[in-house]
Amino acid sequence: MTMSIRIFVCLLALAASCAGDAAAQFRKYSNEFLNIGAGARGLAMGGAQVAVADDGTAGYWNPAGLMEVKDRPILHLMHAGYFSGIGKYDYASAALPATDGRRALGVTLLRFAIDDIPNTLYLVEPDGTINYNNIRSFSSADYAFLLSYAQRIVEEEHRSISFGVNAKVIHRSVGSFARAWGFGLDAGLRIRWHNWRLGATLRDVTTTFNAWSFSFTEREKEVLYLTKNDIPVKSTELTAPRLILGFARDLRIGDRFRITPEMDLDFTFDGKRNVLLSGQPVSIDPRLGIEAGYRDVIMLRAGISNFQQGLKDGDTLNVRKAWIFQPSLGAGFRWSGFSVDYAFSNLANQSNPLYSHVFSLRVPLGRANRNPIR
Numbered sequence: 001m002t003m004s005i006r007i008f009v010c011l012l013a014l015a016a017s018c019a020g021d022a023a024a025q026f027r028k029y030s031n032e033f034l035n036i037g038a039g040a041r042g043l044a045m046g047g048a049q050v051a052v053a054d055d056g057t058a059g060y061w062n063p064a065g066l067m068e069v070k071d072r073p074i075l076h077l078m079h080a081g082y083f084s085g086i087g088k089y090d091y092a093s094a095a096l097p098a099t100d101g102r103r104a105l106g107v108t109l110l111r112f113a114i115d116d117i118p119n120t121l122y123l124v125e126p127d128g129t130i131n132y133n134n135i136r137s138f139s140s141a142d143y144a145f146l147l148s149y150a151q152r153i154v155e156e157e158h159r160s161i162s163f164g165v166n167a168k169v170i171h172r173s174v175g176s177f178a179r180a181w182g183f184g185l186d187a188g189l190r191i192r193w194h195n196w197r198l199g200a201t202l203r204d205v206t207t208t209f210n211a212w213s214f215s216f217t218e219r220e221k222e223v224l225y226l227t228k229n230d231i232p233v234k235s236t237e238l239t240a241p242r243l244i245l246g247f248a249r250d251l252r253i254g255d256r257f258r259i260t261p262e263m264d265l266d267f268t269f270d271g272k273r274n275v276l277l278s279g280q281p282v283s284i285d286p287r288l289g290i291e292a293g294y295r296d297v298i299m300l301r302a303g304i305s306n307f308q309q310g311l312k313d314g315d316t317l318n319v320r321k322a323w324i325f326q327p328s329l330g331a332g333f334r335w336s337g338f339s340v341d342y343a344f345s346n347l348a349n350q351s352n353p354l355y356s357h358v359f360s361l362r363v364p365l366g367r368a369n370r371n372p373i374r
Contacts, residue, residue, distance in 0.1 A: 030239040031170060031182070031208065033112040033142040038091045039078055040341035040360040044330020045289025046303020048262040050246030051190070051199035052291070055362060056095035059106030059148040062201045062246070063164025064190035066104040066150035069095040071364075072337070078360035088113050091360075102155075106148030113141035119175070121223055138175030145169045150188075164188040170210060177214060178232075184208025184239065199246035208239040240270035258293045276307040276323075299332040301343075337364035 038060035042049040049061040056076040058065030078091040093108040115137075122134040150164035170182035185205045191198040212235040216224070224231050248262035266285040268275075277284035289303035306326035330343040339362040346355055 030210065030237045031142075031144075033089075034110070034144055034170075034203075036089060036112065038093070038108070038110070039076060040330055040343040040358045041291075041299075041301065041332060043080075043345050043358050044301035044303060044328050044332075044341070044343035045262065045291060046287045046305035046326070046328050048246065048248075048264045048287040048289030048303055048305070050188075050201050050244050050262075050264050051197040051248035052246070052260060052262050053199070056093040056106065058150075058164075059093050059095065059108045059146055059166065060091075060110075062188040062190060062199045063106065063148040063150050063166050063186065064162040064188040065199070066095055066097075066106045066148055066164060067152050067160075067162040067190070069097045069104055070101050071097070073097070073365040074337075075363045075365055076360060077363075078358065080356060080358040082356055086114060088115070094365075102152050104148075104150045106146070106150070108144075108146035108148065110144040110146075111141065113139055115139045117175075121220060138177075140174045141172070143171040146186075158194050160192045162190045164190075168208070170208070172210065172212075177216060177220075178212055179215075180210040180212040182208055182210035182239075195250045195252075197246075197248045197250075199244075199248075201244045201246075202241060203244070204239045204241045207241060210237045210239075212236065240268065242269065243267040256295050258296065259290065260293075261288075261290045263288055274308050297334055299334070299341075301328075301330040301332070303328045334362075338362065 037043045037047050039055075039057035042053065042057060042061060049057070051062075053061035053065040054068030056066075056069065056074045058068070074095045076091070076093045076095075080089040081087065082089060088111075090111045091109070093106060096105040096107075098104060117138050117140060119136045119138050122136075123130060123132070125131050125134075146166050146168045148164060148166050150162055152160065152162050154161040164187070166186035166188075168184050168186065170180070170184070172178075172180040172182070184203075184207070187202045187205055189200045212232075214232045214234070216231065221231055244264055244266050246262055246264045248260055251259045251261075253259065264287040266287065268283050268285070269281055271283075272278050272280045273283040273285070275283050275285040277286075285305075286307065287303065287305040289301065291299055291301045293299045304325050304327055308324055309321045310324045312320040312322045326346050328343060328345040330341065332339055332341040341360045341362070343358040344355060345358060
């Protein structure tokens, strides 16, 4: 067992210990904007990317995958609008391989924001009348900055092992009322053996915390008090570790066609969740994705994720449940290092869908390294 695999196993044990000791303090859905995804390729494959991510988006999915960026730096950009443009999600990353081909750096920036939220705090005047002119708007925005480092441990003809880590800084703001700063670490491992690929990402290794501070004017405090609302002062939320395992295989059909299916298993340790395999304290959420490529120039993709039990549409008694899931489709075109990817993703269930169109762009920067290690 190499040193990096031993380190990854130790981090996994540490994460499990932290989860067991502080389970009561965790918030199950803390920093959920970090689980949306990155890049139209990954979104089209249902988020099944831990094993196959091999470009700049690997800094998000699995930092060990940055070692597959060998020739030159790569820039990735993506913008998505959710719920008819109400939510805006932006992603940018840069992957920077070393000239010796044994190390790589990555920088990732994420932003999810909802703008123009009505502030109805002063909607009702002291005399009880409603004054719509008192409505103001504010924004709620979440930011994450990830600095990634990856290193190749083993490089042989039919086998390679890479290890990577993320250091992430989180900033969240809600108008002028609340601010939060958070810090965390991720670790990733990627193994290639012949046509098989195994990926493992351990997010929030030692738990990620957000420290919230609140700022209200005296008038705002008075309104909150009179309307029997709590006036928060400080708050801390913890994000529990999660382990994502990915299994993929490249299937070649002649010299021109390639099919790559992947299955990811998302293990959470913060209690029972509404997922396909729900337990206490461990729940498992599977994701399935597939990519078919022609000469690695034209790609078609599909994925299924987010298996949940929900109420059946039309059930007025709220007693009949059915399994629902999130399907996705997409395509990509790559030429001379450039690529444009597209994803068509369903954010609700099959019978009442809310589809989003997502585009991302990959741009190579600078000249290719002359002698990268393959």
